[in-house]
Structure formats: structure tokens, C-alpha cells
Amino acid sequence: xxxxxxAARVSDADPSSELLLERIIASLEDDKAxxxxxxxxxxxxxxxxxMVICSGRSSRQVAAISEKLVxxxxxxxxxxxxxxxxxxxxxxxxxxxxxxxxxFRPEVREFYQLEKMWQPGAQHRQDMGQNLE
Numbered sequence: 001x002x003x004x005x006x007a008a009r010v011s012d013a014d015p016s017s018e019l020l021l022e023r024i025i026a027s028l029e030d031d032k033a034x035x036x037x038x039x040x041x042x043x044x045x046x047x048x049x050x051m052v053i054c055s056g057r058s059s060r061q062v063a064a065i066s067e068k069l070v071x072x073x074x075x076x077x078x079x080x081x082x083x084x085x086x087x088x089x090x091x092x093x094x095x096x097x098x099x100x101x102x103x104f105r106p107e108v109r110e111f112y113q114l115e116k117m118w119q120p121g122a123q124h125r126q127d128m129g130q131n132l133e
Contacts, residue, residue, distance in 0.1 A: 015077050017049035017098035024099055027072050028054050031065045039118045048100045053115050055106045059089030062103050066092040069101065
């Protein structure tokens with residue numbers, strides 16, 4: 001029985017997080033998203049099992065990629081996703097409960113460098129330590 005913040009959103013009828021991740025990646029690839037990165041959050045965060053970060057070439061493409069992904073997940077899995085930021089198209093966040101998807105314009109992605117916060121590795125920890133000094 002799941003516990004924590006996602007417990008109310010996950011049922012036995014839901015697809016596995018791996019199947020959902022696979023379908024999300026396929027949707028992003030179909031819509032020509034660029035630089036797709038997937039990050040395994042299992043055991044590291046209670047908010048989701050995976051995070052996916054990708055880029056679109058323009059605000060219009062970012063919004064279209066995001067909208068199509070939400071529509072596909074609803075049609076294929078009956079999964080209602082929360083979506084934020086679609087109006088501006090700079091950074092769209094899609095919360096599917098098991099997978100969090102971030103779709104950025106390249107300049108915005110470079111500015112926030114979100115994947116650096118979640119990727120494991122000594123360089124990130126070293127950078128964080130230097131910022132605290």
C-alpha cells in the first residue's frame with residue numbers, strides 16, 4: 001500500500017511508472033523534443049519515481065509538446081496530469097504523479113540547470129559546497 005504524498009493519486013489500475021516513462025519519452029520524441037534526459041528519483045524523492053527534462057526550440061513548440069503529452073496520457077491511460085506554465089511556453093511542468101516532466105526553451109533550461117540538481121555525481125556536490133562557503 002503506497003504511503004506519502006502520492007498515495008492518494010496512485011491506484012492498482014494505474015500503469016507502472018516504467019510504462020508511463022516509456023510512453024512519455026516516446027511522445028516527446030514523436031514531437032521532436034530535444035536533449036531528453038531522464039532521471040531516476042526512486043529512493044531519492046517521494047514526489048515521483050522519475051523526472052524527465054527536455055527542450056523545445058520555441059515557446060510555441062514547448063506549449064505544443066506539453067499539450068500533446070497531456071492529451072496522449074489522458075487518452076491512453078485515463079491519466080489526468082497537472083500542467084503549469086503552458087501559457088508562456090518558457091518552462092512547462094507536467095505532473096503525472098509518477099513522472100514529473102519539464103519542457104523548457106533552451107535558454108531557460110540553461111539558466112536554471114535543473115538536471116544538475118538531480119544528477120548524481122561528485123562535481124555537483126563539490127559545486128554546492130563551494131557556493132556555501
